[in-house]
Amino acid sequence: MFTPPQQAQELLGRVLLEEKMAARKWLLGxxxxxxxxxxxxxxxxxxxxxxxxxxxxxxxxxKSSNGTGYDVATxxxxxxxxxxxxTALTMLKTNHPDVxxxxxDAKKHEIKFSKGEQVASMQATALGPDLTQLVIxxxxxxxxxxxxxxxxxxVMKVCKQMNVVCTLSDQ
Numbered sequence: 181m182f183t184p185p186q187q188a189q190e191l192l193g194r195v196l197l198e199e200k201m202a203a204r205k206w207l208l209g210x211x212x213x214x215x216x217x218x219x220x221x222x223x224x225x226x227x228x229x230x231x232x233x234x235x236x237x238x239x240x241x242x243k244s245s246n247g248t249g250y251d252v253a254t255x256x257x258x259x260x261x262x263x264x265x266x267t268a269l270t271m272l273k274t275n276h277p278d279v280x281x282x283x284x285d286a287k288k289h290e291i292k293f294s295k296g297e298q299v300a301s302m303q304a305t306a307l308g309p310d311l312t313q314l315v316i317x318x319x320x321x322x323x324x325x326x327x328x329x330x331x332x333x334x335v336m337k338v339c340k341q342m343n344v345v346c347t348l349s350d351q
Contacts (some may be wrong), residue, residue, distance in 0.1 A: 234258050234311075235346045237335050241320075249320035253331040256313050259342050261306035264290040264314055268302055268338050275337075297321045300331065314338060 236255045243249035254276045257264055269291055272279055280298075291314040300318035307313055316331045332348060339346035 221271055228258065235344055237332060237346055237348045239332060239348065243320055247320070250317060251320060251331050252315065252317040253335045254306065254313060254315045255335050255339065255346055256311065257339065257342060257344050257346075258310060259312055259344060260310055261289050261304045261312040262286075262305040264312045264338065264342065265291070268304070268314075268334075269343050271337060300334075302334065 235258075237253055237255045239251070239253045241249065241251045265286065269284055270279075272281055272291065272293055276295075279293050279295050282294055284291045289306075291302045293300055293302070298318055300316060300322060302314070302316045305313045305315070314335060316334045320333050336346060
């Protein structure tokens with residue numbers, strides 16, 4: 181069968197276009213797969229690094245010349261954020277009659293509390309399904325020596341209740 185030259189060119193053009201589109205789809209698939217694998221690899225490295233520092237309490241304190249300042253303690257725990265938050269809230273309510281809970285937010289995993297003139301906040305942030313960063317921060321009022329017992333002891337008590345070994349970092 182004889183095909184006129186113009187029809188042959190149109191047919192050849194469609195075939196080439198379909199081949200180009202197939203090649204582009206294949207290339208896009210390869211790029212997407214590479215991106216997903218790279219992202220998963222980076223995330224896995226990040227989680228491994230977080231697990232390596234799990235249980236190590238980091239502390240930061242600053243006190244001005246007038247005696248005011250802050251004290252912050254953080255720790256990464258191999259535990260679910262909901263469980264860390266609920267454990268801390270239960271401990272504050274049942275074991276510390278001198279501590280007043282000013283507010284608690286289960287959605288944010290945040291508790292605001294006070295002990296006399298000292299105010300503090302605690303937040304449990306999910307880093308993964310069973311990996312949580314716990315942060316406790318407190319003010320330093322004029323004349324107060326430091327807030328370390330409140331924040332570090334608070335972190336240590338949560339760790340103990342969660343059956344997680346935590347140690348104070350050497351900085």
